[in-house]
Amino acid sequence: MSTTLAPPPRGETTQRPGGAPSRRRSTRLPKALHFLTFGAPGLAVYLVFVLVPIAMAVGTSLTNRNPANPPTKWVGFLNYTRLFSDDDFLKSLQNTLVITVIVTVVANVGGLAIAMLLDRRGKLYNALRAVFFTPVILSSVVVSVIWQAILSDDGLLDSMLRSLGVKHPPGWLSNPDYALYSVAFIITWQMLGFCVVVYLAGLQGVPQELMEAAELDGAGPAARFTNVTWPMLAPALTINTVMLLITGFKAYDQVQVITNGGPGNGTTSTVAFDVVQTTFTGNHIGYGSAMAVVMLAIIAVVSTVVLRVLQRREITL
Amino acid sequence: MNTLTPIRTGPAKTSWFRPVAALLVTAVFFLPLYLVLANVFKPGADITAHPVSLPIPPTLASVKAVLTRPDHLFWYGLVNSVEVTAISITVLTIVSAMLGHYLARAKGVMPKAALAILLSGLMIPPSVILEPVTDVLRNLGLMTTVPGLVLVNVGYYVPFGVFVFMGFVKTIPIELEEAASLDGAGRFRTFWQVVFPLLRPASASVLIFLGVWVWNDFLNPLIILGPETGTTVTVGIYRAIGEHQSDFGAVFALMFLATLPILVFYLAFQRHFVKGLTGGATKG
Numbered sequence: 001m002s003t004t005l006a007p008p009p010r011g012e013t014t015q016r017p018g019g020a021p022s023r024r025r026s027t028r029l030p031k032a033l034h035f036l037t038f039g040a041p042g043l044a045v046y047l048v049f050v051l052v053p054i055a056m057a058v059g060t061s062l063t064n065r066n067p068a069n070p071p072t073k074w075v076g077f078l079n080y081t082r083l084f085s086d087d088d089f090l091k092s093l094q095n096t097l098v099i100t101v102i103v104t105v106v107a108n109v110g111g112l113a114i115a116m117l118l119d120r121r122g123k124l125y126n127a128l129r130a131v132f133f134t135p136v137i138l139s140s141v142v143v144s145v146i147w148q149a150i151l152s153d154d155g156l157l158d159s160m161l162r163s164l165g166v167k168h169p170p171g172w173l174s175n176p177d178y179a180l181y182s183v184a185f186i187i188t189w190q191m192l193g194f195c196v197v198v199y200l201a202g203l204q205g206v207p208q209e210l211m212e213a214a215e216l217d218g219a220g221p222a223a224r225f226t227n228v229t230w231p232m233l234a235p236a237l238t239i240n241t242v243m244l245l246i247t248g249f250k251a252y253d254q255v256q257v258i259t260n261g262g263p264g265n266g267t268t269s270t271v272a273f274d275v276v277q278t279t280f281t282g283n284h285i286g287y288g289s290a291m292a293v294v295m296l297a298i299i300a301v302v303s304t305v306v307l308r309v310l311q312r313r314e315i316t317l
Numbered sequence: 318m319n320t321l322t323p324i325r326t327g328p329a330k331t332s333w334f335r336p337v338a339a340l341l342v343t344a345v346f347f348l349p350l351y352l353v354l355a356n357v358f359k360p361g362a363d364i365t366a367h368p369v370s371l372p373i374p375p376t377l378a379s380v381k382a383v384l385t386r387p388d389h390l391f392w393y394g395l396v397n398s399v400e401v402t403a404i405s406i407t408v409l410t411i412v413s414a415m416l417g418h419y420l421a422r423a424k425g426v427m428p429k430a431a432l433a434i435l436l437s438g439l440m441i442p443p444s445v446i447l448e449p450v451t452d453v454l455r456n457l458g459l460m461t462t463v464p465g466l467v468l469v470n471v472g473y474y475v476p477f478g479v480f481v482f483m484g485f486v487k488t489i490p491i492e493l494e495e496a497a498s499l500d501g502a503g504r505f506r507t508f509w510q511v512v513f514p515l516l517r518p519a520s521a522s523v524l525i526f527l528g529v530w531v532w533n534d535f536l537n538p539l540i541i542l543g544p545e546t547g548t549t550v551t552v553g554i555y556r557a558i559g560e561h562q563s564d565f566g567a568v569f570a571l572m573f574l575a576t577l578p579i580l581v582f583y584l585a586f587q588r589h590f591v592k593g594l595t596g597g598a599t600k601g
Contacts, residue, residue, distance in 0.1 A: 034419070034504055037415070037504075037505075038415040038416065038418065038419035038508075039416055039419040039420070039423075039428075041416070042413055042415070042475045042478075042479065043416065043431060043435070045412070045468060045472040045475060046438065046472050046475050047472075048453060048468075048472060049468060049469050049471070049472025049473065050441065050472050050473060051434070052449075052453060053446040053450045053452075054441075054446060056449035056452060056453070057445075057446060057448070060449065114342060117335065117339050117342065120335065124339075124340075125339065128339055128340070128343045131346065131350075132343065132346060134350060135350070136529070137529050137576070137579060137580060137583050138533070139532070139533035139535065139554070139575070140533065140535070141533070141535050141551055141554050141555050142533075142551075142554060142575070145554065145558060145568060145572060146349045146350075146353055147349065149368075149565065150349060150352070156352070156368055156369070189346075189349075192346070242439065242440075245440060246439065246440050246442075249440055249442050250442030250443065250444065252442070252536060253535050253536070256535075257555065257558070271442075271445070272444040272445055273444075275448075276444050276447065276536070279447075279448040280447075280448065285448060289449075291445075292445045292448075295445050296441065296445065296446075299442075300437060302440075303439065303440045304437075307436075
């Protein structure tokens with residue numbers, strides 16, 4: 001380390017407390033100050049608006065808090081034991097998992113297929129890629145309204161089917177057997193473009209020499225895909241899967257706007273929807289908090305496992 | 318026919334097959350969007366009668382009706398949306414770039430633990446913790462205020478920002494920072510003048526994604542801003558559906574106008590953002 005005294009560089013606002021003559025390297029902030037300026041602001045807001053609410057939810061879930069029915073009392077694990085015999089909640093849980101699995105699998109597979117179709121340079125392919133990405137920019141409220149206009153009983157699709165001679169076209173959103181899959185389909189449609197764009201970026205990062213070498217070694221298109229392309233797409237798969245899991249787990253807007261949980265009793269209700277209904281509409285804040293905690297626990301397990309598995313694939317590359 | 322040159326038939330066949338298939342698939346995918354675009358510029362009566370036809374001649378009647386609503390729903394919503402989105406994403410970009418850089422470069426157990434806790438927040442559905450969030454806001458006196466909503470956005474999206482920035486910081490050689498530091502630059506100068514400009518693709522992805530998500534957010538503004546402070550354009554669409562269920566012209570025009578600003582914003586930044594999202598991950 002140099003011991004020459006040097007004037008602090010111009011523009012430096014930080015000096016040693018006490019105005020000690022600063023040596024060249026002393027203009028660096030001490031460690032604690034470094035944490036306070038770079039690390040702390042983000043962590044503090046995260047603490048106050050994510051971690052503290054989670055802790056509060058855990059606490060509230062052990063009470064019978066209900067603003068319409070005071071006083072709030074400690075009830076232990078009663079809410080949790082009730083939850084696991086609550087058919088409506090179990091149905092919401094099941095619906096959330098069905099939506100998440102469909103969205104994650106279909107958008108990944110479809111996105112990869114379309115990305116491989118569009119993996120060429122030129123104005124045409126750029127334009128087509130932009131079309132696929134457009135729904136990603138749209139609000140899920142907008143997407144919900146569009147698909148409602150298409151899939152409702154007097155919507156475009158069934159009107160068209162009727163004019164083609166189909167007497168009783170399916171009630172895509174009004175039939176309890178189809179409604180959940182329609183919601184999953186709508187979310188998939190919106191997220192498809194995201195996967196297309198990320199896979200395209202991955203495909204364009206596959207070195208041409210690698211493909212040519214494989215071809216010279218006699219690898220057919222299928223072998224080239226499984227042995228060269230697919231392993232190279234590992235990071236893209238990670239990004240897409242994480243994003244799709246987030247989207248599936250939080251499915252709320254489409255249910256609120258399109259089906260309001262119906263048709264019938266909670267056939268399309270998701271956990272996110274159930275929590276909001278129970279806490280805000282039903283005032284059962286204690287019970288709703290228990291739902292929230294169960295959901296958070298499931299997400300913690302799934303995200304840990306999925307990230308581990310996906311990142312291991314990236315490393316072994 | 319051409320069995321003698323099997324290698325050549327492949328490319329020859331795909332030369333027409335690929336563009337045609339790509340166009341067909343895209344056309345099917347695009348139909349729902351076409352539906353909105355066509356009907357925004359059609360007189361109300363034509364929408365139910367000929368929903369799929371082209372808007373010839375186009376009319377701006379529906380758009381004008383939304384812009385001149387006596388309750389100014391669109392304009393009030395627009396002001397709120399711009400304010401909330403602009404402040405949220407500016408703060409988020411600065412805060413998560415600095416935190417991402419800090420966590421990417423820091424060594425030791427504490428930063429590792431902080432990172433793990435932060436990233437575990439990536440998948441939390443906002444609606445699940447919304448009730449306690451409103452309790453926190455009420456205790457801070459920030460319920461039904463724009464700063465309250467901004468802080469909630471910052472807290473909720475900081476994991477995503479850090480995730481993107483951290484991956485990207487790792488691709489920047491640490492020697493660059495050491496050189497700047499040897500030249501006498503402090504941590505702030507090194508970060509803002511050397512590192513941050515190199516993070517431009519990551520900043521673009523963070524700005525685009527968070528901009529789009531905050532702009533399109535529906536439940537948080539609905540509950541946190543509430544009816545007193547007015548609404549955002551996205552919440553405005555939700556309210557409009559309830560008001561005129563049958564008037565597709567008005568709803569489509571409002572959706573079109575509400576999307577236009579964020580679409581322009583996206584187009585302005587889109588050149589960089591895919592690289593920002595994948596650049597870090599491929600080398601992380």
